[in-house]
Amino acid sequence: MAESTRRDFLYIATATMGAVGAAATVWPFINQMNPDASVLALASTEVDLTPITEGQIVTVKWRGKPVFISHRTKKEIDEARAVKPGELPDPQPDEARVKKGREQWLVLVGVCTHLGCVPLGHQGDYDGWFCPCHGSHYDSSGRIRKGPAPTNLAVPPYEFVSDSKIQIG
Numbered sequence: 001m002a003e004s005t006r007r008d009f010l011y012i013a014t015a016t017m018g019a020v021g022a023a024a025t026v027w028p029f030i031n032q033m034n035p036d037a038s039v040l041a042l043a044s045t046e047v048d049l050t051p052i053t054e055g056q057i058v059t060v061k062w063r064g065k066p067v068f069i070s071h072r073t074k075k076e077i078d079e080a081r082a083v084k085p086g087e088l089p090d091p092q093p094d095e096a097r098v099k100k101g102r103e104q105w106l107v108l109v110g111v112c113t114h115l116g117c118v119p120l121g122h123q124g125d126y127d128g129w130f131c132p133c134h135g136s137h138y139d140s141s142g143r144i145r146k147g148p149a150p151t152n153l154a155v156p157p158y159e160f161v162s163d164s165k166i167q168i169g
């Protein structure tokens with residue numbers, strides 16, 4: 001388990017640092033690995049979405065947790081909306097998990113709802129995330145589709161402060 005967690009972190013760090021233009025987003029993640037608890041409690045995080053290209057997922061840190069920001073493709077949005085919510089383990093329409101008119105942006109707390117591992121993006125059977133710890137598959141809306149996780153990946157409180165910037169928290 002410890003090994004999986006370490007591997008996940010390395011994967012994410014590599015993936016985000018490899019992303020062109022995402023360096024500014026990545027460094028706060030690295031620098032804030034051990035922030036003071038009082039800072040964590042208050043923190044909100046602003047994220048510039050401009051460098052995140054279509055099809056890309058980046059990870060930022062918010063209140064000590066990873067947050068995934070996925071710039072979804074049309075295919076990913078269509079797949080998420082083709083599913084009847086009633087058929088899902090944790091029924092929720094995709095529309096309820098994104099902001100109206102900004103369906104391409106999906107923001108998720110990157111913590112598996114089973115036992116807290118960090119799922120891997122663009123993996124699993126549903127074009128979303130896969131948690132390697134015990135095999136939970138999340139779809140392109142971050143909803144649990146298969147495996148032991150009981151609920152969907154959480155959507156944190158966030159707002160668009162401009163067309164290209166969000167504030168989380």
Ligand code: FES
Nearest residue numbers: 112114115131134
């Ligand atoms: S922690 Fe993710 S499947 Fe168990």
